Amino acid sequence: MEHITLLIGIVIVTALVFDFTNGFHDTANAMATTISTGALGPRIAVAMSAVLNLVGAFLSVEVAKTISGGIIDEDAGVRPEVIFAGLVGAILWNLLTWLAGLPSSSSHALFGGLIGATLVSVGMDGVNSDKIVMKVLIPAVAAPIVAGVAALVATRLTYRLARGRDPQDTAKGYRAGQIASAALVSLAHGTNDAQKTMGVITLALITGGVIAPDSDPPLWVIVSAGLAIALGTYLGGWRIIRTMGKGITDIQPPQGFAAQTGAATVILASSHIGFALSTTQVCSGSVMGAGVGRKGGVVRWSTAGRMVLAWVLTLPAAGLVAGGAALLADQGDWGVTAVAVLAVAACAGIWAASRRKPVDHTNVNDIDEAAALPAEPVGVVTAALQSVAPPPARAATASSSATPAGASAATGSTS
Structure with a gap:
């Protein structure tokens, strides 16, 4: 086997940078509802999530195999430059959606980047279309629907079982359940998303002749990918946490428990099968x-609509950026250098823009007045569901709000 060249070293570092952005981009998946309901403090929540992401990275390599020997044909002439360009496209899309506070898919950004760069440099022969459909596109459509229906049913069942119980007692129990379910989501996230970077690094090592084709990720790859995503998770993607915790709906502890449990189940099942789905879409x-x-x-639904639009655009947008980067990187060493310089400049510009209105652990539960107003028109879907399950009577609401302690326990909100 050959030694690691400078170019492969650059690809490995870039892959770990993507893994880092994946960590802070997806922290909201596990901890947004837990933080928004006050079940855990923001700093404690992201620290716990980081540790469990690291642990989860060691539990399986099935998703890594899907990346390294699945969507891209490693025998079709894919070179390290192509992987580098794909990673650049994924990183830039991750940072742009983070700046906008949109929980888009880091996984699909990676897939789109790799596919776009491969199409430009190698052509259709370098892409396994059937595996993209079966292991990327179908799960992308099915997973959020399955998770949403599961959470809806679990929420209805949870409130039904708690009917007639003291709201204060149930709120405490559900907060404890939220912590446990958030830990499970973090563990599941590590088993799925950390492996994607492992797969990319393994693919780079295979295309560079460092390890044999069809090899499992080496131990040092598993450790470095786990540490990178854990560090990114600990820093916290506060903008996206704010959107998922406060911008989509007003989450109460029973809802948070139901949502996180359903999401963890779907993610763990997909990791076992080897489906590289988007944990962001599931959550x-x-x-x-x-x-x-x-x-x-x-x-x-206006916020949800913007999220879905970002999901749809992720694959083509990341692929377009990666395709342009691949076209430049194919020109030789100067092209690779130019791509690296442009990528660093773009990342610095996005970071500078984020400093204009910073969001961190101190203000993550504060939301804009427009988002806080409940006056958004009730959509067709919500109206239909409320006609089947009408809201509580005004009298019950008034009696529950008679005492501040009871109201606080009923809402589970600490903001």
Whole structure:
């Protein structure tokens, strides 16, 4: 086997940078509802999520195999430059959606980047279309729907089982359940998303002749990918946490518990099968399902619509950027250098833009007045669901709000 060249080293570092952005981009998946309901403090929540992401990275390599020997044909002439260009496209899309506070899919950004760069440099022969359909596109459509329906049913069942119980007692129990379910989501996230970077690095090592084709990720790859995503998770993607925790619906502890449990189940099942699905789409679908599952709950469909639009654009947008980067990187060493310089400049510009209105652990539960107003028109979906399960009577609402302690326990909100 050959030694690691400078170019492969650059690809490995870039892959770990993507893994880092994946970590802070997807922290909201596990911890947004837990933070928004006050079940855990923001700093404690992201620290716990980071540790469990690291642990989850060691539990399986099935998704890594899907990346390294699945969607891209490693024998079709794919070179390290192509992988580098694909990673640049994924990183830039991750940062742009983070700046906008949109929980888009880091996974699909990676897939789109790799596919776009491969199409430009190698052509259709370098892409396994059937595996893209079976292991990327179908799960992308099905997973958020399945998770949303599961969360809706679980939320309805949860409130039914708690009927007649003291709201203060149930709120405490559900907060404890939220912590446990958030831990499970973090563990599941590590088993799925950390492996994607492992797969990319393994693919780079295979195309560079460092390891044999069809090899499993080496131990040092598993460790470095796990540490990178854990560090990114600990820093916290506060903008996206704000959107998922406060911008989609007003989450109460029972809803948070139902949403996180449903999401963790879907993610763990997909990791076992080897489906490289989007954990962001699964968790967002669960939050929306939990929102419509509570009687009187209102989902802000305008925010949900922007999220879905970002999901649709992720694959082509990341692919377009990666395709341009691949076209430049194919020109030789100067092209690779130019791509690296342009990528660093773009990342610096996005970071500078984010400093104009910073969001961190101190203000993550604060939302803009426009988002806070409940006056958004009730959409067709919400109206239909509320006609089946009407909101609680005004008298019950008034009696529950008679004492501040009871109101606080009923809402589970600490903001």
